[in-house]
Amino acid sequence: MRNPIKITLLLIFLNYSALAGGYQVSLHGQRQAGMGLIGTSLFMDASAAFYNPGALALMPQQISILGGVSGIFSNVTYQMTYPSLYQAQTDNPIGTPFYLYAAAKITDRLVAGIAVNTPFGNGLKWEEGWAGRFLIQEISLRAITIQPTVSFRISDEISAGAGFVYTMGFVEMERTLPVEGVDGEGKVNISGNTANYGFNAGLQYAGRNGLNIGISYRSQIDMAVDDAEAIFSVPLSLSGMFPAENSVAVTLPLPANLDFGLSYQFSRELMLGIALNYVFWDAYQDLTFNFETNTPALTDSSNPREYSNTLIVRAGGEYKVNNSLYLRAGAYYDPSPVNRDYFSPETPSLNTLALSGGFSFLPNSQISIDASLLFLMGMEESVTYSPENFGGTYKSRVLIPGIGISYSL
Template structure:
C-alpha cells in the first residue's frame, strides 16, 4: 500500500510542476518589460507586446523582428524539520526565449499582423544525490513552446483591439527513486515522460486616453494541456515487475486563465511609469485525474484534490531616456502563491515573493536596438506535504540576466 501511494504521488507531482511554472506567470517574454518589473500591458513597447497586450500592436507603426533570451540561474536549499540536515539542488541553467515578428501592409495601416513564439515555462530541477526527498523527486525537466499568430486592428486613433490564437506544445520528464531496493542495495526508480498539446487565445485592448496616459486590458484563456500517450517506465526488482508494468497513461493539465489590467503614464519627455495587476484563475486546478492503460493492485487510476486558490500579482516600473539612444529601466513586483499549506513540493517550493529588476536599451542607428535586463528574487517557506509527508523549509534564490535584439525594417 505504501509503495502504491508513493507512485501515485509522483504522478501528481508531474502535473503540478508543469502547471505551476505557467501559473506563476514566468513573464520573461520581453526585455523592456522585464526591466520595468515585468509590466507593460498599458502601452506598446515593441514586438514583445504581442504577448503582453495584442491590442497595443494596433497603435504601432513598424515592421520589425525581435528575439530575446533570458537564462535563469536558481538554487534551492532544503532543510529537513526532523533531522536539521540540508540538501541543495544542482539544477542546470533554465533557457526561456522569445521571438516576434510585426507586419503591416503600408505605413500607418490600421491592420497589423504578428507572429509570436515564446516559452511561458520550462526549466530543469535536479537535487543532489541521496537527498532525503529522493522518493518524491530526483530530477524534473520541463519544456514548452507557445506559437501565437495575431491580428490587431486600430478602431480609432486611441483604441486598438488584438487577438492571438495559441498553439501550445510541451514535454516533461520526471525521475525519482522508489522505496524498494535491489539485492545490491540500490533503490528502484520511476521515469515518467510525455508530450502535451493545447489550444487557447490571448486577447487585448489598448486605450490611449491622452498623449501621456494609456490603459490596457488582456485576457489569456485557460489551456488544457492534454497528454494522450505518456510513458511510465519502472526499474524495479523482478518480483515487482508485474505490479508496475511499463506503459502509457493519459492526463489533462489545466493552465489557468489570466486577466491583466495595465496602465502607463509619461512624465514629460523622458520618464514613463507602468503598472500591471494580474488575476490568475487558479480555482481551475482543484482536482487531478490520471488514466493508465494497464492497472494493477499497485498502479491504479487516480483522482486527487489540489484545491489551489486564485491569486493577484502586482508589477510596476519606470523607464528614463538618458539620451535619444540610451534608456534605463527599474522595477519590481509582488506575487501571492496559489500553493496552499500541505501542497508544497520539491520542484515547486513556491511562496509569496518580492523581486526586483533592472534594464537598459541602446539604439544603434535607425534599425537596430539592443536590450538587456536583470531579475532577482529570493523566498523562503516551510511546509509538510500531505501526499509525501516531506516536512522542511525551502529557501530559493534566482537570478535571470536577459538580452534581446530588435531589427526594424
C-alpha cells in the same frame, strides 16, 4: 505483496507551475523584464502581440522584429520540519527561455504579427537521493507557444486585438520508488508531449496626454497527455508489479490570466507603469494519473493540489538617457498559489519578491540591443504535503540575466 506501493506520480507538469507560481517569470521581452515585467499597457514593439494583442495596433514601427533569450539560474533549499538539521538543495539545470516576435502594419489601422515564445522552459532537479525523492527527484517542462495575432485601431485612442494560441508541451519527470534492490532504489521516468490551443485577446486605450491603459485575457489551456511513456526500473522480482511498457494519462491546466496595465509618460524621458496579473489558479484542484495498466502495486492516483487564484502586482519604469540609451528598473510581488497543506516539492512555489533592471543600447535607429537582469527572492515558508507527511521550510533564489535584439523599420 498485498500492500500497494502507492505511485502518486506527482506532477508531470509541475515544472510549469513552478515557473508560473512563485517562479512566474513571464520572460517574453527583455524590455518588459527590465521593468518588473509590466507590459500590458505598452506598445513599444511587436512583443505587444503577447502582452496585449489590443496594444499591438499602436506599435510605432512599420515592421518590428525582435528576439531574445534568458538564462534562469535557480536554487531552492529545503529544510526538514523542526527539529531536524536535514537540508537539501536543487541542482537545477539552467533554463533558457527564448522569444521571437514579428509584426507589420498592413494598413494604418491594422497590424498583423506572430509571437513565438517558451513561457515554460525550466527544470527542477533536487540533489540525488534527497529526502523528498519519493515525491520528486527531477522534472522538466518545455512549452513552446505560437500565436498569430491581429490588432486593429478602432479610433485614435482605442484599439483591440486577438491571437490564436497554439501550445506544445514536452515533459519529463523522475521519481524514486519506495522499493530497493541490490542495485539501489527503483525509479519511474515519465515522459510525453501534448499540444492544445486557446486564445489571447486585449483592449488598449492610448490617451493623447500620455496615459495608457491596457487589459488582456489569455485563456486556460488544458495540457492533456493521454499516453505519456512510463518507464519503471525496479528489482527483478517486482517487475510484474510495474509493467515495462506502460503509459499514463494526466492533465494539467495552464490557468487563464486576466491582466491590467496602466502607464504614464511623465516626460519625454520618463515613463512609469504598473500592471496587475490575476491568475486563475483555482483551475488546478488535483493532479490525477491514470495508468494504462494497473497492478496491485500500481494504482491510479489523484493528488490534491487545491491552488488558489493569485494577484501579481508589478511596477516599473523606463528612463531615456539619450537616443541610444534607455535604462529600466522595476519590481513585483508574486504570491504563491499553492495550498500550504498540499505543498509538494515538485512545485516549490513561494511568495516571491522580484527586483529587475535593464537597458537598451541603440547603435542606430533600427537596431536595439536589450538586456535585463531579474532577481527573485522566494520567501522562506514552512509548509507540508500532508497526504504523505512531507513537511519543511523552503526558500528560493533565482537570477535571470537576459539579452535580446530588436529591429525596427
